[in-house]
Every structure is written in structure tokens, then in C-alpha cells.
Amino acid sequence: MDTRSYDVIVAGAGVVGSAVAYGLVRHGLRVLVLDGADGDLRAAKANFGLVWVQGKGFGQPAYQQLTRRSAALWPAFARDLTADSGIELDYRAEGGIHFCVGQAQWEQRAAKLARMTEELPGEESCSEMLDRGQLQRLFPKVRFGPEVSGASYGRMDGDVNPLRLLAALQRSLQVRGARLRTSSPASRIEPLAGGGFSVHVGKQRFEAARVVVAAGLGSSALGPMVGLDVPLRPQRGQLLVTERLAPMLPLPASGLRQTAEGTVMIGVTQEDVGFDLTTTTAAAAHMSRQAARIWPALGQAQLVRHWSCLRVMTPDGYPVYAESAACPGAWIALCHSGITLAAFHAGPLAAAFAQARIPDELQIFHHGRFNVPQTA
Numbered sequence: 001m002d003t004r005s006y007d008v009i010v011a012g013a014g015v016v017g018s019a020v021a022y023g024l025v026r027h028g029l030r031v032l033v034l035d036g037a038d039g040d041l042r043a044a045k046a047n048f049g050l051v052w053v054q055g056k057g058f059g060q061p062a063y064q065q066l067t068r069r070s071a072a073l074w075p076a077f078a079r080d081l082t083a084d085s086g087i088e089l090d091y092r093a094e095g096g097i098h099f100c101v102g103q104a105q106w107e108q109r110a111a112k113l114a115r116m117t118e119e120l121p122g123e124e125s126c127s128e129m130l131d132r133g134q135l136q137r138l139f140p141k142v143r144f145g146p147e148v149s150g151a152s153y154g155r156m157d158g159d160v161n162p163l164r165l166l167a168a169l170q171r172s173l174q175v176r177g178a179r180l181r182t183s184s185p186a187s188r189i190e191p192l193a194g195g196g197f198s199v200h201v202g203k204q205r206f207e208a209a210r211v212v213v214a215a216g217l218g219s220s221a222l223g224p225m226v227g228l229d230v231p232l233r234p235q236r237g238q239l240l241v242t243e244r245l246a247p248m249l250p251l252p253a254s255g256l257r258q259t260a261e262g263t264v265m266i267g268v269t270q271e272d273v274g275f276d277l278t279t280t281t282a283a284a285a286h287m288s289r290q291a292a293r294i295w296p297a298l299g300q301a302q303l304v305r306h307w308s309c310l311r312v313m314t315p316d317g318y319p320v321y322a323e324s325a326a327c328p329g330a331w332i333a334l335c336h337s338g339i340t341l342a343a344f345h346a347g348p349l350a351a352a353f354a355q356a357r358i359p360d361e362l363q364i365f366h367h368g369r370f371n372v373p374q375t376a
């Protein structure tokens with residue numbers, strides 16, 4: 001048994017667990033982070049890198065608000081992370097674009113964003129519609145396809161290098177005094193008779209007053225051990241990456257983003273195929289066709305990578321933040337937009353966990369909404 005004493009053990013060092021752990025250690029807590037096996041699914045290492053607000057939370061204003069809140073926290077969060085880790089994140093917060101192909105798509109997008117604004121009375125809209133001419137002025141180096149009718153522009157949107165983000169979180173939490181153990185999957189979590197929890201990693205055992213389950217899709221196995229049964233499903237996302245090109249895209253777009261290195265990421269699919277990680281030519285063809293409709297010259301670029309990864313999806317697609325009723329002191333944090341929400345996870349969510357109280361406005365994200373009987 002590790003005889004060091006910890007206040008909190010975080011199971012999972014993806015972008016969610018690492019952000020929560022970074023926040024907890026900044027609150028002065030003694031934190032141990034356990035990460036999984038080499039072959040684990042890691043959405044944190046295979047995503048598109050958008051910090052995205054526009055269009056998120058249609059029909060669920062609380063999620064819209066959460067996303068806005070995180071985006072607003074991102075600039076300071078990025079500065080702190082770089083200061084702690086010495087790692088530049090390639091974070092941009094100059095807005096983002098959602099392209100519309102055809103007039104009907106433009107009108108549907110305008111109507112959807114207008115309805116979303118109505119869902120948050122009293123709050124300013126964070127997006128506006130651009131016609132083709134306005135879009136062209138934002139992207140002077142791109143000759144758009146003839147079908148491009150315009151776009152929506154989200155002023156709170158941005159992007160980041162997700163691998164640098166993860167590395168910065170993991171380095172920063174250690175710089176601040178947390179302990180990170182890689183290749184250490186938690187195999188069992190047990191509530192202790194006098195309070196607190198014992199977490200087993202093979203034959204090793206660690207103890208802490210509290211645990212946070214933040215193991216992405218691995219949470220389905222861990223949560224029920226402490227009364228946190230959350231139904232999760234994987235959703236496959238595939239994306240393509242081109243060779244490096246001269247800087248052409250000054251803003252990120254959903255489905256098309258040029259990285260600081262010059263490669264262009266093209267994506268992403270949303271496929272319900274269970275745990276199948278295959279990359280398919282059908283998806284590659286579909287994504288390439290879509291991208292070429294927007295920016296025909298991209299068809300000349302060499303594709304250098306094609307990968308797939310699995311999103312962590314709850315039944316309604318919204319996050320889960322909760323404390324176990326059966327085992328107080330056990331918490332869970334799950335979501336499918338861990339890059340966008342990283343600033344919220346490291347800030348207000350970690351503060352709530354540190355104070356052992358989930359504020360009222362987050363109760364809507366309790367998994368009790370799925371009506372799943374909880375085991376102890």
C-alpha cells in the first residue's frame with residue numbers, strides 16, 4: 001500500500017481527469033491521479049481541438065450557459081497552464097466559423113441560432129450570420145466553392161492543440177504537487193468503513209478521503225463500484241489530416257481547421273458503431289467531398305493521416321457531474337466536449353469538488369435524470 005496520504009484520488013488522466021486534478025491541486029488538496037493502460041481509448045489524444053460555443057446546447061440552455069462559461073474562462077486558463085508548464089498551447093480565441101453550403105442550409109442555421117438566443121433571455125447572442133461576401137473578406141486567401149452561401153460566426157469560439165493541452169495539464173498538475181501514475185488503471189474502488197476510499201491498482205492500494213471517477217468510457221466499469229452508474233455509449237469520430245500548407249485559414253471552422261504547423265484537419269464523423277475503431281474509406285470519401293465543396297483547392301492537398309476515436313456519450317449527450325448518494329465523497333465527471341469544457345473543469349467544477357458541494361446550477365447535470373437505479 002502507498003502510505004502517502006491523499007485528499008483525493010482521480011481515476012483517469014484524460015483531458016477531463018487531468019483538468020479536474022489540476023484544479024484540485026490548485027485548491028491545496030493532495031491529489032493522486034491514476035491513468036489507465038497503454039491500449040486504453042483516449043479521446044483526449046485524438047480530437048479536433050475546438051473550443052466551441054456556437055450551436056452547442058440547442059434545446060438545453062443550461063448546457064449553452066456552461067459552454068459559454070467555459071469559453072469565457074479559457075484565456076486565463078490557457079495563460080495559467082502555459083505559466084505552470086512552460087508549454088505553448090497554440091490557443092486562439094478569435095472566433096470560429098460554421099460554413100453553410102446552399103441557401104437552405106444558411107437559412108436553417110440562421111433560424112437555429114436565433115432560437116438558441118431566445119432560449120437564453122437577457123443574454124447577448126454570441127453568433128451572427130455572414131453572407132458569402134462577408135465570409136470571403138474573413139478568408140481572403142481561400143477561393144470558396146460556388147455552393148458556399150455564407151457561414152455563422154461565433155465570437156466565443158476558438159481552438160487549441162489538444163495534445164499540447166493534455167501535456168500541459170499533466171505537467172502542470174505535477175508541478176503544483178499532485179502525483180500522476182501512468183499505466184496504473186484502477187481495478188477496484190472500495191468505500192472504507194470509517195470514511196474515505198481505497199483504490200486498487202493490481203496488487204497496490206491507495207487511500208484517500210475522496211475519489212473522482214473521470215475515466216472516460218472506462219468510467220462505466222468504475223462508477224458502479226461507488227454507486228455511480230452512468231449509462232455511456234461510445235460514438236466514433238473519424239478525421240483526416242493533410243500535409244502542411246501555407247497559412248490559409250485564419251479562423252477554425254467546425255469540420256475544417258488549420259493547425260499552427262500548417263496541416264489542415266478535416267472532420268468529423270459521428271457514428272454509432274460500438275467500440276469499433278476502424279477507419280473507413282466511405283467516411284474518408286464523405287469528409288473529403290464535403291471539404292472540397294467548401295474549399296475546392298483542398299482537393300489537391302495530400303492526405304497524410306486518417307484516424308478514428310470514440311467520444312464519451314451520455315444518453316442525452318450532456319455532461320454528468322455528480323456525487324454518489326450511496327457513497328458520499330465519490331464524484332463523477334463525464335462529457336463529450338472535454339476540450340471546450342477544460343477551463344470549467346479546472347476552475348468552477350474543481351472548486352465545487354474541493355468544497356464538496358455541487359452548486360445548484362449544476363444539479364441539472366446529475367445522472368439521476370437518466371433514472372438508472374444506483375448500486376452501492
Ligand SMILES: Cc1cc2nc3c(=O)[nH]c(=O)nc-3n(C[C@H](O)[C@H](O)[C@H](O)COP(=O)(O)OP(=O)(O)OC[C@H]3O[C@@H](n4cnc5c(N)ncnc54)[C@H](O)[C@@H]3O)c2cc1C
Binds near residue numbers: 011013014046049341
Ligand atoms: C474525433 C473526435 C473529435 C473531438 N473533437 C472535440 C473538439 O473539437 N472539442 C471538444 O471539446 N471535444 C472534442 N472531442 C471530445 C473530447 O476529446 C472528449 O470530450 C475528451 O477527450 C474526453 O476526455 P476524458 O478524459 O473524459 O476521456 P479520455 O480522453 O478518453 O480519457 C480517459 C482516460 O481515462 C483512463 N482510464 C480508463 N479506465 C481507467 C481506469 N480504470 N483507471 C484509471 N484510468 C482509466 C484512460 O487511460 C484515459 O487516459 C472529440 C472527440 C472525438 C472522438
